[in-house]
Amino acid sequence: SQQGEEDPQALSIQEGENATMNCSYKTSINNLQWYRQNSGRGLVHLILIRSNEREKHSGRLRVTLDTSKKSSSLLITASRAADTASYFCATSTGGGNKLTFGTGTQLKVEL
Amino acid sequence: EAGVVQSPRYKIIEKKQPVAFWCNPISGHNTLYWYRQNLGQGPELLIRYENEEAVDDSQLPKDRFSAERLKGVDSTLKIQPAELGDSAVYLCASTPMGPLNTEAFFGQGTRLTVV
Numbered sequence: 178s179q180q181g182e183e184d185p186q187a188l189s190i191q192e193g194e195n196a197t198m199n200c201s202y203k204t205s206i207n208n209l210q211w212y213r214q215n216s217g218r219g220l221v222h223l224i225l226i227r228s229n230e231r232e233k234h235s236g237r238l239r240v241t242l243d244t245s246k247k248s249s250s251l252l253i254t255a256s257r258a259a260d261t262a263s264y265f266c267a268t269s270t271g272g273g274n275k276l277t278f279g280t281g282t283q284l285k286v287e288l
Numbered sequence: 289e290a291g292v293v294q295s296p297r298y299k300i301i302e303k304k305q306p307v308a309f310w311c312n313p314i315s316g317h318n319t320l321y322w323y324r325q326n327l328g329q330g331p332e333l334l335i336r337y338e339n340e341e342a343v344d345d346s347q348l349p350k351d352r353f354s355a356e357r358l359k360g361v362d363s364t365l366k367i368q369p370a371e372l373g374d375s376a377v378y379l380c381a382s383t384p385m386g387p388l389n390t391e392a393f394f395g396q397g398t399r400l401t402v403v
Contacts, residue, residue, distance in 0.1 A: 181330075207388045208388065208389050210391060217399075219397055220331070220392075225390075225391055265330050274385070274388055275333070276392055277333060278323075279330050280329060280330050281330045
């Protein structure tokens with residue numbers, strides 16, 4: 178079962194524009210993580226935000242977390258064609274490190 | 289350092305045949321995950337190991353799927369017999385046990401096609 182729902186399901190933008198993806202989840206979490214997946218490849222970790230954090234930055238990535246609304250957003254600034262990929266949020270729950278993934282957003286950055 | 293290694297990368301089998309996937313996690317990573325990813329969907333957890341113990345296998349279809357992690361290192365996921373609906377990418381991931389706030393490292397996956 179999927180813990181997270183992401184929107185939009187697909188997003189197409191021009192190079193240089195910003196891309197925003199949203200993730201909603203259902204239960205209390207330890208942390209929320211974002212991953213990228215290029216076509217036919219494995220998932221690559223982008224950023225992790227803990228449940229007691231509200232915002233985090235890493236390079237061109239900005240993640241926010243609102244635990245009261247059980248939602249998170251990922252902002253990619255100044256997008257590049259190489260950012261074209263699927264992006265997934267994943268929540269860590271429970272006493273162990275159980276990771277449950279959302280449905281994903283397909284991002285296409287056009288030249 | 290090598291990442292998570294999975295084999296084979298691709299597998300095509302006829303329905304009702306058995307198939308097995310192998311995963312070698314990052315050295316020192318105690319937690320190992322098997323996920324199944326259908327086309328256009330997010331990964332769905334099949335089973336999670338902490339060392340050699342399966343701590344979460346609630347999503348594993350136990351009538352045809354089995355997994356083992358002998359000695360708490362590498363792991364094998366088996367399907368017997370395979371069905372057409374099992375066509376998917378099977379992903380293995382690992383994390384160090386203990387700290388909750390750690391990222392997961394994924395292998396490249398095995399793409400299974402059942403015909």
